[in-house]
Amino acid sequence: MLLEHFMALLVIMGLTSTFDSIQHKQYFALASELSNLIPDNYEGYEPQFDNSTEREIIAALGTTARMHCRVRNLGDRAVSWIRQRDLHILTIGIMTYTNDQRFLARHIDNSDEWVLKVVSVQPRDAGVYECQVSTEPKISLAYKLMVVTSKAQILSNRELYIQSGSDINLTCIAPQAPGPYTHMLWHKDTELVSDSTRGGIRVVSEQQMKTSNLVISRVLHTDSGNYTCSADNSNSDSVFVHIIKSEQHAAMQHELGVRLELPSLWLLMSLLLLLHVARRPLTPLA
Numbered sequence: 322m323l324l325e326h327f328m329a330l331l332v333i334m335g336l337t338s339t340f341d342s343i344q345h346k347q348y349f350a351l352a353s354e355l356s357n358l359i360p361d362n363y364e365g366y367e368p369q370f371d372n373s374t375e376r377e378i379i380a381a382l383g384t385t386a387r388m389h390c391r392v393r394n395l396g397d398r399a400v401s402w403i404r405q406r407d408l409h410i411l412t413i414g415i416m417t418y419t420n421d422q423r424f425l426a427r428h429i430d431n432s433d434e435w436v437l438k439v440v441s442v443q444p445r446d447a448g449v450y451e452c453q454v455s456t457e458p459k460i461s462l463a464y465k466l467m468v469v470t471s472k473a474q475i476l477s478n479r480e481l482y483i484q485s486g487s488d489i490n491l492t493c494i495a496p497q498a499p500g501p502y503t504h505m506l507w508h509k510d511t512e513l514v515s516d517s518t519r520g521g522i523r524v525v526s527e528q529q530m531k532t533s534n535l536v537i538s539r540v541l542h543t544d545s546g547n548y549t550c551s552a553d554n555s556n557s558d559s560v561f562v563h564i565i566k567s568e569q570h571a572a573m574q575h576e577l578g579v580r581l582e583l584p585s586l587w588l589l590m591s592l593l594l595l596l597h598v599a600r601r602p603l604t605p606l607a
């Protein structure tokens with residue numbers, strides 16, 4: 322921009338000056354004076370990428386991926402996002418130039434940041450994207466988008482038999498989940514466990530380790546059900562918990578059974594006695 326003004330000034334000066342040698346001298350003197358005003362690092366006024374932004378982006382399937390491109394000294398040039406696979410122009414400025422409306426450009430006025438948002442990331446979105454500035458020649462910076470399936474996994478059998486009165490401790494891991502801040506949620510059937518009105522439930526999540534423990538104390542028959550762990554709304558894992566009667570309960574049942582059997586034993590003995598008595602020849606009363 323500054324160079325253009327400078328050139329314009331020289332042209333105007335050239336036109337207005339007569340081809341007089343004195344004026345020529347003044348002209349060159351002024352020109353050299355003006356050139357001193359132009360900083361040596363003129364390149365500083367050309368658009369430049371801030372290459373400190375993250376250029377390897379990992380996004381979980383179905384989430385929103387963001388690629389941040391920062392351009393200094395953009396001036397009146399436009400920033401475009403290009404998909405390298407097919408050289409498709411996705412956005413120019415803040416306008417989307419593809420039919421796929423999942424691609425959005427975000428820019429805050431007077432900032433130097435141009436963000437490409439990919440909503441509901443699909444496996445086919447993985448690949449290289451270019452942030453491009455319309456200089457002559459064009460300059461661009463490549464970004465790599467990786468799409469992962471953060472499969473959550475509950476570390477237990479698919480069906481669990483827990484004695485009533487004891488505790489449940491379920492551990493869920495999501496090792497491939499992107500980023501350290503993976504949100505892991507537990508559902509019992511369709512209800513979010515954290516919304517449950519039942520007391521004695523604790524969820525302990527370790528975000529860095531991408532693990533979550535669900536602890537339910539002193540389980541009751543009503544705690545039977547389908548427990549699901551999900552990480553960042555992506556693939557989930559479920560186990561079915563059956564609450565069985567405790568040993569104490571079973572012992573009670575056993576005692577009850579013995580008591581029920583006793584009368585029949587008495588009945589049998591009585592019958593045998595009766596038969597024995599009946600077999601004895603009748604002795605007429607003397």
Ligand SMILES: *[C@@H]1O[C@H](CO)[C@@H](O)[C@H](O)[C@H]1NC(C)=O
Nearest residue numbers: 369370371372373374375376
């Ligand atoms: C950013 O660009 C500068 C100059 O081109 C280079 O020296 C530097 O290593 C780059 N930094 C990164 C993180 O790529």
Ligand SMILES: *[C@@H]1O[C@H](CO)[C@@H](O)[C@H](O)[C@H]1NC(C)=O
Nearest residue numbers: 488489490491492534535536
């Ligand atoms: C639940 O199990 C995990 C993993 O085995 C363990 O680290 C944690 O301390 C247990 N929590 C309780 C309350 O038993």
Ligand SMILES: *[C@@H]1O[C@H](CO)[C@@H](O)[C@H](O)[C@H]1NC(C)=O
Nearest residue numbers: 510547548549557559560561
């Ligand atoms: C448990 O719940 C999950 C998620 O809602 C579902 O996909 C799965 O089929 C259920 N399993 C059983 C055994 O009901």
